[in-house]
Amino acid sequence: MPTGPGRTRKSDSARAKGSGSERPRRGLGFYGYVVRDVMSRPVISVRPEASLEVAASLMSTHGVSGLPVVDRRPRLVGVLSQKDIVRVLHERAGLSLPGGIFDLILDSTKARRSDLPRECRTILENTRVRHAMSSRPITVNVNDSLDDAIRLLMEHKINRLPVMENGTLVGIVSRHDLLSGFL
Numbered sequence: 298m299p300t301g302p303g304r305t306r307k308s309d310s311a312r313a314k315g316s317g318s319e320r321p322r323r324g325l326g327f328y329g330y331v332v333r334d335v336m337s338r339p340v341i342s343v344r345p346e347a348s349l350e351v352a353a354s355l356m357s358t359h360g361v362s363g364l365p366v367v368d369r370r371p372r373l374v375g376v377l378s379q380k381d382i383v384r385v386l387h388e389r390a391g392l393s394l395p396g397g398i399f400d401l402i403l404d405s406t407k408a409r410r411s412d413l414p415r416e417c418r419t420i421l422e423n424t425r426v427r428h429a430m431s432s433r434p435i436t437v438n439v440n441d442s443l444d445d446a447i448r449l450l451m452e453h454k455i456n457r458l459p460v461m462e463n464g465t466l467v468g469i470v471s472r473h474d475l476l477s478g479f480l
Contacts, residue, residue, distance in 0.1 A: 333439040336460045336468035342367045345427035365459045375430035385429045390416045
């Protein structure tokens with residue numbers, strides 16, 4: 298059905314009639330959508346005792362830039378991002394914080410350190426996630442609005458939020474998830 302003045306799409310009219318569970322229309326305009334609607338699941342996570350090498354491998358394999366860190370209970374104890382790993386490599390091997398992939402490649406040639414990749418690999422193998430993660434994760438509830446999730450991401454300058462339900466990690470919502478949900 299075409300849309301225009303006085304016309305709505307079927308889904309819009311169905312939503313307008315309502316079932317009584319809609320959220321008030323406010324904020325950025327996501328009109329009642331909640332985190333549960335766009336979050337990614339199942340969650341790929343890592344343990345605090347795992348090496349950064351294992352965490353980096355998980356990120357690479359699953360195409361994510363960060364992981365929730367859960368203990369054996371399983372209870373959320375932190376979040377590890379690619380930036381956290383690069384920070385450790387900077388502190389322990391002198392690797393410059395890159396602005397992009399070319400900075401990583403050119404760094405070892407500028408410093409004339411052919412051992413830098415090997416040293417970085419050793420650091421990844423020997424450093425535990427618990428020593429690199431952010432230990433105070435900012436979380437969101439499955440029923441929080443997308444507007445609230447976006448505000449948290451922007452306010453804290455982070456890229457992902459672990460999603461909790463009744464104290465349990467049930468998903469993760471990233472900037473990408475929110476943009477996909479918006480489209």
